[in-house]
């Protein structure tokens with residue numbers, strides 16, 4: 001057979017959370033083969049140094065032990081040898097997130113970035129993986145879920161899989177366990193939904209029906225004529241836990257973690273907030289199948305996995321995906337217009353909450369994701385803006401502008417389709433695939449929409465001014481108001497429960513607490529001599545503050561470390577926005593624009 005890099009992986013010790021892995025290189029590099037694990041996983045922009053979880057490693061060739069020399073935090077170099085080289089190692093897998101690997105008696109999950117050593121200089125060779133089950137009795141009923149293409153099947157999906165190259169190998173996470181599984185088709189393509197974790201009375205039929213609508217709406221958005229999905233099959237891999245939320249996108253699957261309470265139970269028809277959030281998460285990760293897994297920033301084509309890889313475009317890849325995730329729930333008929341507008345209002349309020357939005361643009365936030373967005377501290381609201389939430393509002397602002405200026409003939413959908421056709425559709429089939437630069441994006445926006453874009457990019461993408469959403473929504477017969485009728489007195493903090501105490505998680509710059517000298521992480525213990533407590537569950541700070549008016553002076557006591565401190569402040573108005581979006585029922589031309597944007601609108605249902 002054609003030359004390939006061959007891997008084996010098997011659970012070695014469930015209680016110690018160890019996978020045993022081998023990699024065999026038929027033709028090792030003549031100077032001594034270098035092997036390494038990635039420093040980060042695509043989709044999650046933080047250095048994680050996965051190689052620190054390799055707890056044992058050795059190498060052999062033709063029955064001889066081969067010396068391995070550690071080169072840096074994630075690379076090893078084997079002594080030169082001219083027969084096939086096999087490196088064996090154990091990986092500690094005890095990270096319950098979608099980004100790494102996890103193994104115990106209940107299941108095994110891994111991303112290739114955590115377990116498969118990359119063979120330097122041979123990234124483009126096919127990678128063959130022998131997925132083996134453990135003979136531990138706990139694994140007797142385990143089966144496999146993955147979008148990796150299968151070569152030779154054994155029982156329950158164990159056996160040999162084949163990826164075209166290392167990039168593909170690490171883009172198909174693998175779940176093994178005794179999970180719930182259901183399959184549906186979206187425009188002819190099979191989609192598996194896999195749920196690991198105990199979820200009594202789970203309504204898989206409803207999950208399939210709802211996800212099918214979302215997937216078909218997205219496939220039709222990008223390929224309105226052919227309705228062709230970009231993958232041959234797709235897997236939603238979900239771990240249900242008591243308390244968790246997150247997802248990571250891949251080219252033909254997604255790894256998700258959610259609260260089991262958010263998943264639908266048989267006999268429950270209502271769309272709970274939790275289930276709506278889960279569907280929004282699925283919609284988000286699925287949209288990435290096009291936007292970031294195939295339409296990619298130039299910096300990610302190909303990914304540089306040994307260090308930070310900077311791009312100013314995450315506002316497009318995460319922000320626009322965040323715009324479409326909820327919008328597709330509405331267009332697919334899973335939520336109504338009122339629900340959509342209240343979700344939008346919540347996003348607007350969140351963005352307006354932090355003064356960081358006037359210090360950092362979404363382009364800067366994208367570039368600095370590695371050290372700022374992904375490493376947020378207590379000062380984050382005062383220092384940074386989210387390329388997710390503000391990025392989604394930038395998408396909204398562009399969409400509304402293009403629709404209004406072209407009388408509904410063009411929209412952001414056309415821009416996304418043009419990006420898809422030009423950069424995404426052939427990404428994995430053309431030679432190497434080409435990513436987009438900032439200049440490409442701006443030029444393409446202008447070309448597709450015919451609308452002058454330079455000034456809008458300056459102000460909304462590279463600048464920090466607030467988006468004129470009320471003005472942009474008006475032509476769609478949607479009124480945006482800030483419903484702070486009579487601003488209440490507030491400290492300007494986000495307070496959280498800390499045992500029976502109240503801790504200031506954030507102190508917003510410009511608020512009365514900031515002016516008084518209070519700091520994030522102070523334990524606030526009294527307002528005018530009355531105890532602030534969280535003994536009953538939530539803190540009573542709002543109850544205490546409700547008796548005051550703007551301009552009143554209060555005395556505050558707080559512990560900073562173990563030192564009691566006293567502060568006096570004059571209360572200022574609450575600056576938190578309370579945005580409300582109201583759908584009007586005329587004029588007809590505006591309603592037509594609105595239904596082009598949102599799909600069939602309520603007055604037409």
Ligand SMILES: [Zn+2]
Nearest residue numbers: 284288318321
């Ligand atoms: Zn995302």
